[in-house]
Amino acid sequence: DAKTTQPNSMESNEEEPVHLPCNHSTISGTDYIHWYRQLPSQGPEYVIHGLTSNVNNRMASLAIAEDRKSSTLILHRATLRDAAVYYCILRDRLGNTGFQKLVFGTGTRLLVSP
């Protein structure tokens, strides 16, 4: 499985934008970039994913570098509820059965101050 590298922690103030980086220099052409987050005492929650183009949804935006070796999860206005561990995960879109496991690293712990 291709590896991702994320900072251990980041801090933000409430209502400010947050840019969470992820490096994946060994990404293959068929890997999707997925982001999950885990709030305290809860299971992981899907945030967003993309392949080549930037993506937006109600939770966040995903900016993917042109060479796909890095990506950035953007929270446009951080709230206290966004304090969580954010995981950047690569998933190969090809597979014998369509099953693709998620390989979690240690993620980035986002701290949000009022």
Place this chain on the structure above:
Amino acid sequence: NAGVTQTPKFRVLKTGQSMTLLCAQDMNHEYMYWYRQDPGMGLRLIHYSVGEGTTAKGEVPDGYNVSRLKKQNFLLGLESAAPSQTSVYFCASSSLSGGSDQPQHFGDGTRLSIL
């Protein structure tokens, strides 16, 4: 919408005891997974299932068994609990259609302590 439901939420066992963790999903998903999460670490895959009646080993399967007799349920068993199995256990499910484009949906976890 219930999504993925795990029972029990907490449990304390003595070394050598056995127990079964239950995961139920109401989204008609084909794929189901069991993960464990130890303090300060990411989740690790224990076992998974790609359909009713089928199971397969994940990254850390030793000491665990699983069964998927019904599509909506995935059971994780500890036959003889050991302190090293103290962890938080998460169940997840995902849809077959779309392959790796489909997100996994997680339960809120079972916190298991083995004394």
